[in-house]
Amino acid sequence: MISAAERQRSYGYGIAALAAVFGFILVALAALSGFGRIEDAVAVFDEPYIWRILRFTLWQAALSTVISVALAIPVARALARRPHFPGRLWIVRLMAVPLGLPVLIGALGLLGIWGRQGLANDLLTLAGFGRPLQIYGLQGILLAHVYFNLPLAARLLLAGLERVPQEYFRSAAMLSMPGRAVFRFIEWPVIAPLIAGVAGLIFMLCATSFTLVLILGGGPAATTIEVAIYQALRFDFNPSRAVALAGLQIALSGAVLIALAFLPKASDPGSSAETALDRPDGARRIGALADGALISAFTVWLALPLAIILVKGLKADLLRLIGERVFLHATATSLGIALGAALISLAIALAFITATGAVAASKRPGPAARGFRATIAAMGSLVLLVPPIVLGTGWFLLLRPAGLTDAAAPVIVAGINALMALPFVLRVLQPAIAVHRARTARLSASLGLSGLARIRIVDWPGLKRPLLTALSFAMALSLGDLGAVALFGGDDLTTLPWLLYSRLGSYRTADADGLALLLGALCLVLMIAGTRAPEAR
Template identity: 45%
Template sequence: MTPWQVVLCLLVPIVLLPGLACAAFLGLFLQADDMAEVALWHDAYLWRVWRFTLGQAALSTGLSVLLAIPMACALLRRPQFPGRTLLLRSMEVTLVLPALVAVLGLISVYGRQGVVAQLGNMMGFSWSWRPYGLDGIVFAHLFFNVPLVARLLLQALERQPREHWLLVSQLGLQRSAIWRTIEWPVIRQYLPGLGALVFTLCFTSFAIVLTLGGGPGATTLEVAIYQALRFDDAPGQAAFLALLQLASCAVIWLWSHRHVQSLSVSGAFYGDRPCRPDQGGFAWLSDGFSILLLIGLIWPPLVLVIGQGLSGVPALWSQSLIWAALGRSLMIALGAALVAVVLAVSLQAGIRQLRLYGHERLGQWLAVSGRMTLMVPAMVLGTGLFVLLKPWVLMVNQSLFWVALLNGLMAVPFVLQSLPAMHSRGEQGPIRLLLSLGLTGWARWRWWLWPQWRGPIGLSLGYAMALSLGDFGVIALLGMPSEPTLTQLLHQQLGHYRTEGAAATAVTLLLVQAMGFMFWRHCLRPARSKRF
């Protein structure tokens, strides 16, 4: 890359990620009342909200990791059992599953009129647990994060060389020895990064807390920011809360960034492993329990939502409202996907160039900046930029434009997970060959870069589009209830207890997500390798 290209790759993510965050905070503080911000330091309710946010995030993270470790080890130890592939695909689905769809499924299974309560009445006992308050929030977080952590840990364990498992088989090592020598060293290497990721996701959770919180006693900082902007007209308070949230998450990331390892759910493992000597006896029972627990966590809500929704799809699709909502959702998702991929590719290109020139530490800090949007609330970004740019930007009153931009920014950290391999394939040899052939500029892009990049870019576009389709945080603040997207329509139906219509909308949303993902994967599937 030429020097100006390197500067451009560095400038784009630096300006559009930390720069936009700083601009958003500036816009909110310009509208703030100085005395009101001073009073916030002494507001008991504020610190109670912060303690609750911190406590539920820590509890959710700890339980997610503790449950995911034995599940990942069980899936590693049992490479072949009926339904394993389907279970792994279900774990990947939860990565992009809309939070409101999961909430609907959990209520349908465990709510007052849920399947479990109905079965309890039939069997003569009362089901008293309700998925609301702290219990419901933590349980919903487990639904999302246990499969995430288990899948990523399984991917890390499967990457171990086959020779390790051959040696284990030859030595006849038992379960405790395998855990000490192979499994735990790998898991320990990835736990700090995974813990920071899960903690941030739980700390910044919005749709789950808004729907299942059940009252002011179960309010998080993200919901308090939404209330300050939407109902209280207090931009300074929202900025203060966002800074508190940013500081809390930044402490976790700064502690863990040295240990963060790049993981992707799409990687391949190193061939078939030989039969392990620790598959019988107690291991068989514990593995079966862990796998059944994972199935029981994921499948019932998904199956129930799909089963309930399919019957109501024809009636829903006959209404013009659903097609208008679908059109708005697709416009937002397409714009967000393009924004996320452009930023993520620029960020990865900048990180690669820094590492090639020996600036490893600067590359690490640039990688951390790519995760900044996980810590800065999208509502703060949107409102702050709205206030700051309103006098100059002509399209500032177009809510769909802002929602697409913000959804794209929020998707960057997740898109980065599907891009690491783009710039890690042997650099020096191909570059020398390209230079000797005189391939530069467009020719290099066409014949070398694009054949390698098209597969990861297609995967990234699919992920970003699916994430944007299922997002509710930004559209809840900037969208108009009279012109809803699919997620807004789903939230309105849940608020009016129209569960059948909500299930049909959820099925429609899942179908659109799947079709968008398959479209990009098909259009940009990896090309066959070409030889020069």
């Protein structure tokens, strides 16, 4: 139960947060729509190049999705059949690393293996085949997308397979059903409903990919819409083309989101690293060897780029890099922006959760209150609808004529990163706050605790861990992001990802390897700090 005054304050916080989010996005969109003549933007669509970019964006996203899901099915089946495979717990944990790894670092790891001077070409050279492998272009984009999305798809499918009752497999063993029949009648009915949602999620991630395509695209023949927006402003300064491409990106994102709304949800019920029972259909020695080989290959696929980053990073002159003024400045800038973005995201999330909690506490919420709650619930999709490069383009075009681009850049980048982290922060905090309020609301009311006293005595001790987890993960996401800073980066705004990208672009690969290791270590420290936040006592 909450008082009328508390309900009004909660509504006020929620309305203020909604106004801030909508205002930030709408100002960027208004700048896009109002910049230049509409005839110039429409004329851009007569260029065959624009439609070639659109076709490539859809084609690479579709191929990446098909390959990721097709490979994830056998990997998930093998892991589900081998609950006691040596190191399985750590393998499943390793599957989460690419999801939290800064994309730029993952791309460098893949370059270290499959690039022109990478490990694979070194081995082929020793065997007398020269250096035939080329990572730049469509093949590199597909390779990188599969590296990041295959673990996601396998983890979601594995979680579904591990919910299948063991009695089904025992019955199949008693009937001596072959492996194909087990897959057809037991596993496939579980996997099939998940595939649409998993594929839709991966397609959305690939269609809005920026950093991977920027690093591995290899020129105009392998460019997506988001990279084309960046090129139109950063290199050509063609605002009409940038505006047209931004509108095309929003339309594409909206179409994908509408399609996703009609697909089954690809929910992750949690870690599925520990399953107690062995499946009877996994008893055959040949099957065990095949599963072991597949799981081992999958583990090497995930771990090798990380190992390359570690080895090459340690070979760099880390002491010199750490002592450089530009590194210290970039680190301070990155941490400042990351902390600001995390605090903004946390404040917005708390305002949203408080407001929806007030609506839920009402006995009979009216249509306005229900619409208010639905609007807040849709904020995650709204963030996906307008990608960071589109928001950055709008604010860049708005601020540049007034000469405020450099001065306002840190604030704009922090705001964009805060919106990108918002869905994750909400996912961490919503269930934790719901459980906490269910346990403490009546007691707090009976003791007359409210306002700052309640926060200090009841809320902070009980919510310390999820708050710190959300804060640290939001900082890690912001710290490794290149998309928001891509348009504003330069001498006046240098973050660690931008410094890494600049060193890579100037062929200072040793410095780039060292910076990748330092950036990855910093993100890892933040994630560990969040997951090991002290429990409430």
